[in-house]
């Protein structure tokens with residue numbers, strides 16, 4: 546079973562992402578993180594005060610964003626927490642929105658940062674990658690439990706041409722608390738200490754190697770999440786992790802700039818997707834006085850501005866047809 550997007554059906558996730566980025570000519574990932582209190586007035590107007598109504602409103606918001614950007618960007622990322630926060634109706638709204646995204650031809654990431662012990666990870670992999678229950682092209686995974694917690698996702702992703710983005714060096718203020726702890730490897734031959742995120746990066750490279758070697762683009766099915774808020778680590782990891790896609794959150798609302806993310810790309814402008822959720826999805830809040838009637842036009846303008854900003858930092862991708 547491959548992506549419903551029809552984008553390069555038959556190709557691995559790494560190749561499908563490369564192809565789609567080259568088709569649209571930019572590496573922007575639009576984050577869809579709906580917060581009921583921040584939805585556009587046009588959606589909030591006459592909204593009944595029920596959980597079901599809020600979930601339908603968030604779905605309308607997600608569809609509005611997709612209508613505005615699906616032809617512009619390679620990929621979108623749904624923040625599961627924002628839908629789960631709406632109660633039982635939230636995940637159902639997420640499912641409808643994700644299916645709509647697939648119909649629009651844009652690739653999709655389920656951002657739920659899932660993991661558990663092996664057998665439970667298998668159940669998560671069954672839900673998000675193996676079965677028809679959810680239709681996403683990729684998902685985020687937390688590697689804290691070690692390789693037996695990641696392997697079920699890896700195997701399911703391989704079976705179905707899907708992708709994984711594994712947390713490596715996250716964008717949040719406390720990221721260094723554990724991720725930069727110096728760890729020594731168990732083998733006495735390998736006594737050199739390194740930050741924990743570097744050890745995770747090494748594991749990601751090893752897990753990714755077979756699919757990268759078999760790909761056309763050189764990029765495998767695994768990605769690493771590396772925040773825009775640590776540009777030095779991002780650039781260092783790029784050189785250490787050839788063939789691994791980066792999902793780079795933290796641009797915009799968290800302070801990351803185009804210059805900060807530039808080190809995440811390879812010389813061809815591939816290798817990374819840069820996420821912006823609030824900076825794009827709530828662009829209409831900045832511009833209440835805008836003569837543009839439709840909030841989705843302001844969201845589209847924000848994406849065009851982000852693309853131009855990334856280009857100004859040298860992130861350019863040659864378009865292919």
Ligand SMILES: O=C(O)c1cc(=O)[nH]c(=O)n1[C@@H]1O[C@H](COP(=O)(O)O)[C@@H](O)[C@H]1O
Pocket residue numbers: 576578622624656685714715716717770771772794795796797798799820821822823824
């Ligand atoms: O995996 C993620 O997407 C993620 C990892 C990380 O290190 N930092 C991070 O911000 N994210 C997610 O990326 C999005 C960032 O949102 P904005 O700060 O509004 O652009 C949110 O959905 C976060 O949960």
